Amino acid sequence: MGSLFDFMLPELKSPLTGASTDAVMAFIHIVSFIILAGVTIALIYFAIKYKRKSEDDETPLITHNNKLEITWSVIPLLLVFIVFGWGYKGWLNLKTPPDNAYEIHVSAYKWGWTFSYENGAQVGNEVHVPAGRPVKLVMQSEDVLHSFFVPAFRIKQDVLPNRYTTVWFQVEEPGESQVFCTEYCGTSHSDMLATVVAHTPDDFESWLSEQGSGSGGTPVERGENLISIQGCVTCHSVDGSEKIGPTFQGLFGREETMTDGTTLTVDENYIRESILDPGAKIVEGYQNQMVSYEGRLSDEDISDIIEYIKTLED
């Protein structure tokens, strides 16, 4: 059903949440298309058939027709009741996560996503999930409103700062799906993307155990992980490409001109100051867009990040 309109929708990867949506959309498309075609044909037919022949044309007095008007009020009414019921049923399903769902916590901020697992692992802008099992996301925002949208799953839910909201899905096959933020949240709203990565259950378990608590590895590895989790990479590239903020590539030791005209060489203290008090010294050509990470990053975290930035040479 509805194959005529399949080109409108992305491939469905979570049939348990999306199949009902696709079906009701196909139904509305088909019915709408038939009625629209009828109206359009009637318009064109009348315009040709009853074209004005002379200024003295006489027209009959037809004021109304109760039977006709009741018919074309009641039939659409019945049709929309069907649509209401169908849409409502699909929505109830979206609202009700299965009991055995695997739970992941989501924190949204300007402009990125952090996904936290039960074992303490944290990943930025990438949520790894087991395929073939329902997954429930419990979401909260650290600042303004955001919205979690995965077109391939037909799910969307606003993320609020003052309460938890949830959303669930079940990916059937391993693979990647695109996540968008759909509630406007400022400068880099359109870069607030993430990916759902579905693994086979075994792969997922091994992936999860590798993550540990996020504190393992060398300082450079921890720093690399941190700039991903904390969303630094949304605004600062590591490969020299242009983003909202200066690139991290070759940053350490670079001579930068500030907005007030002074110049300085980027060292540990400048990076530290920029993380804790971003507005203090802004590189020329950029604006003060960043929020302070005071309280979100420990001194050790900052040192790890600096170590990682040092490795990014031109």
Add this chain to the structure above:
Amino acid sequence: MSTAEVTPESTGTKKTLKVKRYKPSEDPKNTYLTDEKGLWAWMTTVDHKKIGLMYLGSVTFFFLLGGILALLLRTELLTPAKTFIEADTYNQFFTLHGAIMVFFVLIPSIPAALGNFVLPMQLGAKDVAFPRLNLASFYIYVIGAIFTFIALANNGLDTGWTFYTPYSTESSSSVIWVTLGVFILGFSSILTGTNFIATIHKLRAPGITWGKLPLNLWALYATSIIQVLATPVLAITVLLLTMERALGIGIFDPALGGDPVLFQHFFWFYSHPAVYIMIVPAFGIISEVITTFSKKHIFGYWAIALSSLAIAFIGFLVWGHHMFTSGQSAVATTVFSFLTFLVGIPTGIKILNWVATLYKGSIQMKSPMIYVFSFLFIFSIGGFTGIMLGALSADIHLHDTYYVVAHFHYVMMGGTLISFLAGLHYWWPKMTGKMYNEFQAKIGAALIFIGFNTTFLPQFIMGSQGMPRRYYNYIDQFTIFHQTSTIGSYILGVGFLLIAYYLAKSLMSGEKAGSNPWGSRGLEWQATSPPDFHNFDHTPVIINGPYDYHRPMEEFQLGLANEDKDH
């Protein structure tokens, strides 16, 4: 000479008036355009026709501004990454495009500009009930506009036209200037609505019963009710938002124990009825134009008249359908979805009534009629996609994507703006006394139709595939849709330039229009073109209905003149 029994609204008692056939002069000497000269006379005029033209001028100016912003936005979207402007500039542009088009163009376009001009004339009245208040409304609109320009000059605005909290309480742009501007602008809208309600109730010429009220006035009446009932809630909402930013009162700020979803309820309680403030007057124009150019009585007068009122009332109960993904309660979501479908029915009934009006008519495809045909096609698509968005599970997928952007433009631009163009082309000869070049007008209408669909049809597809709205960058798979859409917007731009060209030319050197170039039965066409200061040289008496096309013009004009000149 004959007599007629009518009940003048002023006395409420039946009396018999002597009447005779009335024919307006085809060569008026003293018109509203010539009786007062000079800028000052225009700026202080209380004549509803001049005030209507002043609104028309301002609306055109703001449309140009909003339109240029739209073209810049579409140009930026030609490529997935940066094309020529920065992300912050882009965010400001789409915010201003939305705010300007909604608050400064669509809301005043039909009621305040065209409505002001034709409403008293269709009632056979000399002016609106409160002419000075009418002028005051215009200046309040201007002051609201000045506030918005102050914001533009001073950091701009980047919150989106919806001002969602808490982003709007944190944003570094000048939110306060714009919210104050919108607050002030709201009063312009409220006072216009109040004025129109009083006028329609109390200033009808003898013989105009509610059943002989032109459908355009039923539509304006329904609109005025919404303006009076909904706009004050917007006023208090933006006032609270202003206080939130100025004093941190915390009602909408989660950090202080407030609730951002409450803001959305407040905002949409106004802003959903506001879309009916924009679209319902369009229905009025369609009824007038379609009967004139098919020379036929309207089919289902009461169905169309009362469905406007039904839309106005049910329209107040559906605001929550903007918030299906916001985290509002499940009961609210269910009820709002259900009522949303109910509001779709009266709209569908109207479309079918208009199509039925064409049956056995005498159809002439002049440019206003081409716009009506465009409207019927485009607005139907807008309606069907509205049903799609009312279906809960489908809305979850489509909310805040380009599908919603396309739907909104199909109803607001394809509905309101195209019927505004229909009305403008229809009443232009009456307003100016001049004709425009009909061939160029047809080309213009075709360009608008083609450009419009090229711009917005691809947006349905990419929205459905997941392209979110308000995105500066986008992923590569959407490129082809964005580029097609941008090309369509350029076609639209050319179309509007052409319209501006031939209308300006018509003003300078247009052929003289007769009093009734379309052969309409509307009362406004029984005045001279352009009308004189008092519209009619004496109060008309109405015996025939506004859609009595089955009567020859001679018979119809009988009774328009009042022999008792004792008013």
Add this chain to the structure above:
Amino acid sequence: MANHSTSHPTHVHHHFVDSDQQFDTAKLGMWVFLVNEILFFGGLFCAYIVYRAWYPELFQMAALELNTFWGAVNTVVLIGSSLTVAMAIRSAQKDQMKGLKINLLITIGLAVVFMVIKGFEYAHKFELGIFPGEYYTYEGLDHPQAAIFFSIYYMLTGVHALHVLIGIGLIYWIYRRAKKGEFSSEYYTPVEITGLYWHLVDLIWIFLFPLLYLIE
């Protein structure tokens, strides 16, 4: 304007047929405007209802900070002013121009008394540090959202006080016109519609007083 009838009385505007039509139209216009006013305050009352439902204990605690005595006095003052404005209209209808002017003056006097008392109430709160929103520094109320109650209090009473001030201006304008002898039993439309406005201002206070001061 060739047909402008000479039988028009001067107070009837050119686009009305007669005095009655003008009076009815003005009155209808004012009623429509009052409906709009009710919805304007309705928005604030909604905010009140929502927060009272969420934090009922806060509203009970905070109401004790308001001075019920002076609130009650102000209620009596406003009801009295509604009475005098009604008497002013009555005087106009009976062609008693002196009574009209005196009643208008008493109304203005009562409105000023209301504002003065309101001013003292505000001053007392400011002394305690009860400012709206983020400037709130009072520590006598042990509730994290205490500032929100007073934000709503200041918004409701502040917007209402603004209406009182506008009312004082309008009634003074009517008084000036009455002094110039513009009104008579034939023409008193501005007196009547200003009176309607003033009754609404009074009515809103009658709702505000129990909702804010008398929460048990």
